[in-house]
Amino acid sequence: MTVSRTNEPRRGRSLLPVVLGMMLGALAMLVGLAQAGRLSPRKPEVVVALGQLLEAEHRRVSLLVERGDIAGAIEVLEALRKQPWPDRETGGDVGKQLRHDVYGRLLRLRLDHPKVLPVGPAALLELADEGLGSDALDVDTNPFTARLTALRGEVLEQLDRDDDALTAYEAALEMNRVLLERELQESPP
């Protein structure tokens, strides 16, 4: 009897910090994203729809790669490449990062499997440049842009454009260094 009587306030008491934590977490995330300039898509619904589409397609690609169907995976990503991508004003930084993720995955697959649906290094460079776009450096530092920039360096190396390759590697290294610093600034592991 005593237990059941005092159990109700206890349950309420144990739930309260969880609810408060969730609310504070959501608020902190929104403030953080806004401060980082990442929450500025003019049409957030476009980014949400794009994110949902890409999540499904990335899973499909993973499944195809798992089955060894590299050509199928490349075709899926090439189809995504042809879809209309939101510009930075419409989709914000998040839209650009989603794009860099898809292009990076496609370029990685093409570089790792040059004999599957083969294309020349010039076409690969075109792929990298198309993916990064003209405003890649304006996008907040993130792992997807860093990876695509590094892959562009690999393509440039294939084209014997070593100076440009080194520039790309330096840019990618700097992005990764910034990301690492951000992780370490939170608190030392």
Add this chain to the structure above:
Amino acid sequence: MSGGERPGARWGACLLALMLGACSATKVHDGAPASVAPSPTRDGEGESMKAEASEEAEAAWPGEDLDELDAEVQQAWSELEGLDQEREKASAAGKVDGSMAARCERIRGLADQICTLSQRMCGLAVEHPGQARYASACVQSEDTCERARQAAERCPE
């Protein structure tokens, strides 16, 4: 209200029924086995069984008085509360471990990326001997790689 029935007698009967009900409920709730309660259909054996049941109930009763029982309940409740607190602590520690593991995973991933890039840059430096830009980029990238490795090594496995 019908015929010559008096309200006082009716209230008296209700009060008596309530008192009897409360007594039997108290016994059941206090832990006495319900099977020892006399059956209302066995009127002839009712009184002797009542006495036997009462003795059995007294003998089976773990505590001498209510204070002792209350102390036992309080002790059990304290133990339960302690276990609950331990569970909450363990849950919180698990969450911290999870976020730390995810962060260390990211740190290791970034360290790998940085060191792979450093290898590529140093590979280019080998292909371009005597060119200061390549040599300098290689040395700087190796420093960055070393720092990233150290950060990754500070992470628990």
